[in-house]
Amino acid sequence: MTAVSGAASHTADSTVGDEVPYLDIASPSFAMSSEAVRDARERHWYAGTNYGVAVLRYREVTELLKHPSLNQGSAKWPDHHGVHGGLFYDWWVKNLLVLEGEEHHRIRRLLNPAFSPRVAQSLKPEFEEIAAELIKNMKAKQSRGEQVEYVADFSEPFATRALCAMMGLSHEHWPFIADRANTVGYALSITIKEDIERIDRAVHELYDFVDDLIEERKANPGEDVVSRLVGFTAHGDKLSDEELRNALVLMLFGGMDTTRNQLGLLLQTYIRHPEQWELLAQNPEELTRPALEEGLRVNPTTRWVTREANEDFEYQGLRIAKGTTVHLFTMSSGTDPEAYPDPEIDILAKDRKPHHTFGGGVHHCLGHYIARADMSVALPMLAQAFTGLSCPGGDEWLPDSGNHGPVRLPLDFTVR
Numbered sequence: 001m002t003a004v005s006g007a008a009s010h011t012a013d014s015t016v017g018d019e020v021p022y023l024d025i026a027s028p029s030f031a032m033s034s035e036a037v038r039d040a041r042e043r044h045w046y047a048g049t050n051y052g053v054a055v056l057r058y059r060e061v062t063e064l065l066k067h068p069s070l071n072q073g074s075a076k077w078p079d080h081h082g083v084h085g086g087l088f089y090d091w092w093v094k095n096l097l098v099l100e101g102e103e104h105h106r107i108r109r110l111l112n113p114a115f116s117p118r119v120a121q122s123l124k125p126e127f128e129e130i131a132a133e134l135i136k137n138m139k140a141k142q143s144r145g146e147q148v149e150y151v152a153d154f155s156e157p158f159a160t161r162a163l164c165a166m167m168g169l170s171h172e173h174w175p176f177i178a179d180r181a182n183t184v185g186y187a188l189s190i191t192i193k194e195d196i197e198r199i200d201r202a203v204h205e206l207y208d209f210v211d212d213l214i215e216e217r218k219a220n221p222g223e224d225v226v227s228r229l230v231g232f233t234a235h236g237d238k239l240s241d242e243e244l245r246n247a248l249v250l251m252l253f254g255g256m257d258t259t260r261n262q263l264g265l266l267l268q269t270y271i272r273h274p275e276q277w278e279l280l281a282q283n284p285e286e287l288t289r290p291a292l293e294e295g296l297r298v299n300p301t302t303r304w305v306t307r308e309a310n311e312d313f314e315y316q317g318l319r320i321a322k323g324t325t326v327h328l329f330t331m332s333s334g335t336d337p338e339a340y341p342d343p344e345i346d347i348l349a350k351d352r353k354p355h356h357t358f359g360g361g362v363h364h365c366l367g368h369y370i371a372r373a374d375m376s377v378a379l380p381m382l383a384q385a386f387t388g389l390s391c392p393g394g395d396e397w398l399p400d401s402g403n404h405g406p407v408r409l410p411l412d413f414t415v416r
Contacts, residue, residue: 021047023054025327026190031400032303032331041332046318051080052325053318054304058339058353061328064307064315065360071100072363073308073325080325082193087200087207088184094242095250096366108366110238111247114225115366119166120373126165127377134158135385139415147392150267150409151260154382159259162374167251168224169213180206181256188402203249210248225251251367259371261301261398261405266292266379268406269299269345271389276347281387281416284380290347291383292376297334297355298345301405304329305359330356386413 021040024030031037040047041056048054055061064070075098078089092098096107113119134154141148160174160181169177183202186195214230221227229244239247270277280291307326312319320326334355335343342349358365365371389411396408 020044023047023049025054025401026050028190028399032329032404033400037329037332041329041336045316049327052327053320054327054329056329056332056336058333058336060316061330061333061356062360064326064328065305065356067307067313067315069309069311069313069320070307070326071310072098073306073327074098076308076325077306078187078192081190083196086196087203088187088196091203091246091249092187095246097250097254097363104362107239107243107247108362111229111366114166114228115368115370117369119225120369123162123165123370124373124377127162127374128381130158130161130165131378131381135381139385142413142415148411148413150411151264151406152408153411154378155260155263155267155406155409156256158378159263159374160256162259162370163252163255166224166255166370167226167248168222169226173209176209177252178256178260180209181253184253185257185398185403189399190401191399206249206252207245210245210252213248214244255367255370258301258403259374261403262296262371263375263378264406264409265299265301265404266295266375267382267389267409267411269295270383271391273345274387274389276345277383277389278387279347280380281383284384287347288376288380290349290352292372292379293352293355294345294347294349295379296357297340297352298343300331300334300355300357301403302357302359303331303401303404305356305363328356330359385416387416388412388414 021043023036023040037056040054045057045060046053046055055064075093078084078092083089096104096111099107134157138148138153141153156178157174160178161171163169163177164171164174180202183195183198184206186192187199189195192199213226217224217227217230221231226248229239229247270280276291276294280287304327307328309320309322309324309326311322314320333339334357337343339353358368358371390413392410392412394408394410395406397406398404
């Protein structure tokens with residue numbers, strides 16, 4: 001039997017046997033899509049890391065996502081990297097992503113109606129208008145002989161303007177939101193300590209924006225998500241002022257950052273698999289959903305989710321001490337041959353097991369219906385507009401850990 005220590009360093013202790021692989025996830029060169037991770041998954045269901053244990057295979061990730069001895073573990077991410085205070089830190093440790101117990105359930109219950117399937121469906125016509133406008137602009141830019149850059153020309157404005165639609169915001173705000181959300185996104189990288197001053201400034205600016213928005217909706221309520229949540233606080237028995245502000249900043253950050261990144265990764269996936277792109281273009285009515293889910297499975301923006309042991313427990317012969325960090329490698333689980341005998345992307349495949357790109361258990365992503373709605377609009381519209389996708393070079397990427405995606409993705413294509 002092996003054991004993992006819950007010591008402050010969160011490293012696997014010396015009782016972990018030699019047969020268990022080790023992954024240096026703090027290294028700037030660490031990549032979730034690397035041979036090292038695939039090799040580790042083949043050798044064992046888990047690996048030791050700098051910060052606890054990494055779970056690599058589908059079955060174990062599935063079970064541990066809902067294990068009662070594990071809490072959400074991302075609250076410790078700043079501490080792991082030497083950040084112990086500041087505006088971002090104070091916001092991070094109090095937002096819905098990391099809260100537990102009744103506090104988490106209460107806030108999630110209040111926010112749930114804003115992210116329902118009905119709300120997601122009602123927003124699709126506006127999502128289609130945004131996508132159509134951006135695609136038209138991409139075609140015009142190419143016709144002028146200019147280089148189309150997918151992040152700046154599509155994924156970032158689409159993701160942010162879709163968020164504006166959901167929150168009832170004027171689309172003129174999208175550049176501000178995108179810029180600040182981009183900056184806060186660096187907090188999910190291993191470079192957080194180097195970037196913390198500008199991250200804190202971005203959080204401060206988002207706080208100011210949200211405070212003004214709350215006051216405006218108190219004076220002029222509408223039918224949008226923000227007005228509904230402001231109404232909750234006005235009755236005094238729902239969200240506190242601080243909870244409302246934290247929730248709205250989380251919406252502005254999470255609603256843009258992850259969707260923009262995921263749209264970039266979807267395009268990367270289909271550049272690599274042009275035959276799948278053509279299938280989608282030919283039959284978007286039937287293949288949009290599997291095309292989206294397969295893209296999410298093999299190339300998710302959230303490469304892992306983090307949990308922390310809330311008690312000593314044993315799982316499959318591994319003793320895990322209270323306080324130990326447990327990383328659930330959702331990307332690795334999504335291509336595990338034991339769960340997906342043919343793990344390559346295949347939008348015609350039947351009976352695929354559900355992937356864990358949006359997490360699982362009580363911390364399953366609150367916004368997954370909205371995210372699926374806007375991406376399921378964008379993806380087939382892009383496929384029907386463009387063929388022969390390629391990147392001529394000059395692309396830049398976030399680290400292949402934490403939240404991954406393109407910072408810059410030049411795009412060549414042929415208009416259909």
